[in-house]
Amino acid sequence: MMRSQSTWTIPFATCCLCLASSQARAVGTRSFVLDSAESLSEGELEGAAVDSTGIVVRGVDTTRTALPDASVASCILTDERGISFVGTAKEGKIYRFDGKTASLFAETEALMVTALTRGPGGALLAATLPGGKILRVDAKGKATEFASLEDADYVWALAYDSRKQALYAGTGPNGKIFQIDARGNATEHLDTEAEHIMTLALDERGTLYAGTSNDALLLRVRSRGKSEVVYDFEGNEITSIAIRDGALAVAANLFPKAPSSKKKAKKKTNGKDDQEKSGSNRNNKKTALPTRPKPGKGQLWHIEANGRATRIFDATKGHITAVSWNTDDTIFAATGKDGQVYRVRTDGSHALWIDVDERQVLGLALAGKYPRFVTGDGAAIYQVRAGTGNDGYWISKPLDASFHARWGQLSFRGAGPIRVQTRSGNTEKPDDTWSEWSSPVTKAGPIRSAAARFLQLRAQLGTNARLFAITAHYLPRNQAPIIATLSVAPKRTKKKGKSKAEPSPTTKYTVSWKVANADGDALRYRLAYRPEKATRLRPLLREYEILTKSTFEWDTENVPDGFYVVSLDASDELDNPAGRHETHHRLSEPVLIDNHAPQVRDLRVVEGKLVGRAVDSMGPLRELRYRIDQDHWRPAYPEDDMLDTAVERFSIPLPTLPPGVHVVSVRAVDARHNVGTAELEFTVR
Secondary structure, eight states, rough: OOOOOOOOOSSSSSOHHHHHHHEOOOSSOOOEOSSHOOOOOOOESSSSSTTTOEEEOEEEEEEEOOOOEEEEEEEEEOOOTTOOOEEEEEEOEEEEESSSSSEEEEESSSSSEEEEOOOGGGOOOEEEEOEEEEEEEOTTOOOOEEEEEETEEEEEEEEEETTEEEEEEEEEEEEEEEEEEETTTEEEEESSSOOEEEEEETTTTEEEEEEESSSOOEEEEEETEEEEEEEEEEEEEEEEEEEETEEEEEEEOOOOOOOOOOOOOOOOOOOHHHHHHHHEEEEEEOOOOOOOOOOEEEEEEEOOSSSOEEEEEEEHHHHHHHHETTTSOOOOEEEEOOOOEEEEEESOOOEEEESSSSSSEEEESSSSSSSSEEEEEETTTEEEESSSOOOOEHHHHHHEEEEEEEEEEEEEEEEEEEEEEEEEESSSSOTTTTTTOOOOBOOEEOOOSSSSEEOOOOEEEEETTTEEEEEEEEEEEEOOEEEEEEEEEEEOOTTTTSSSOOOOSSSEEEEEEEETTTTTTEEEEEEEEEEETOOOOOOSOOOTTOOOOEEEEEOOSSSSSSEEEEEEEEEEETSSSSTTOOEEEEEEEEEOOSSOEEEEEEEEEETEEEEEEEEEESEEEEEEEEEEETTTOOEEOOTSSSOOSEEEEEEOHHHHOSSSEEEEEEEEEEETTTTTEEEEEEEOO
């Protein structure tokens, strides 16, 4: 497969390989072929990256520092000295990170710190929820109320305009933007139809942009009370906006449903009772965090200064939580499901840049001298540095051979120093039962891991190394076909004018079966039969006749009446060499073959009764009827009133008939619906 070279020149470009397991029907040699961005990005990255062209390259290195006693890190702010402040959820705490250690800096007494920014005089400001409060945190970590926003329970975003000395706050659940002056006095700046203003951003000219929930609108706020829709995105929430030189990067997400908080009814009156009730709700510390939706799908949009909007990246496995511009006009996009950060160019080419163990990357501060980000589902702060030191690693996801397998040749294409290792095991997730990583290889050769069901690959990439594709061959153990069911039944025919097939005499029987064929081999079937009490099988097919369908029509015209057993062999010999194929054998339940009609014998009229015998070769008889002079058929019973044997005697009282010659007919039907009939002509005087 021809592949273009990566056009990325930065040392931390990412690439992705694609997993494809050959799907031949036979259990012959198969292979895992990883040569596309999709499959390679399903693995793990440690100082490596996967490019959208399907190339793995040396990426960036990250260093993780856990935040003590915190579960979710929700936002980050880094200053020019390299000091980062991190807000958390559930605990509502603020941590300080100096590049080496993280320590608790401030307690807010809120449930969540949603945003951090520098405000008037360089003060550290924190948006919190619930309660609609913005806090000022001094140099010693003491948090005091800076502003309290009426008609707001949630403060989602902050943006500070230093020229106007104005702080803007995006809130919910009434979709308002507030402007706060240097003294903390808040006034309503914009009231929207949305439930929540999820994100805010200011451009170089001081123009304010806002992203909403519900309809995922990007708004440009011109002045107090006046806004315009820049773009109406697909989805139901804009989570992040980043601005650089007049161009916008926007994360628009489609969630299964929006956050659970409901928009409050806006009241025209402002009575004392309403004010007290609103204040009581806003200050209620027991108010729970709004329920976030399940992971959705995200889109990254680039909006140029001239207003042209282009979708440049799709996050199909999870929504986009945060975006930011890099110094080289690329855009970072973090995801909220697999804990990944993508690096996206405005032409749509992209790279899986960072992959961490946590499921959510929630805050980005990647521009500048101290690139960092924070995670949820295990609160931590990560530092990022160019991968110029140790080697990087790309680790595949566990590759499933479906069955226990022997490993064959390992080969790969690449450039620069690449060393590949393997390990194997029989659990879906690697654990202590797996083998150790094999010794590394630098060229094609046999896989040195033990036979097992799962295989994992690890590529070690040196400086300027590029991995284009990697292939691992394997031979699964052949799986025997298992005959699950085997049935033999008379072939039913549909009579004209009848909606369903009805029983009728037939010599044709349908033999049908179901087989569990785990590895999908082509199967050949052999059929034979024998009388129930015999041992020697009689083939229904000659050896050169190859049956591959799971049904067979057996014509029993020349088979004597009796009970028979059908034998079925299922073999995968068509797809496996001699000595390696598997066969499964099964016998049917006994089936009655009865192709001969019963006979009506000794028919006569004695003292006003019609007497005789119905005789069948197999029995039991199932029906006895008679009619006189072509009248309709009437049911009759044997002398013991039960049809349960092969020979039934009958004595049928005849009705009073007019003098003359009459004809009486008797019909007997056996278990296989064969019909025997006899007639008698007699005279009534």
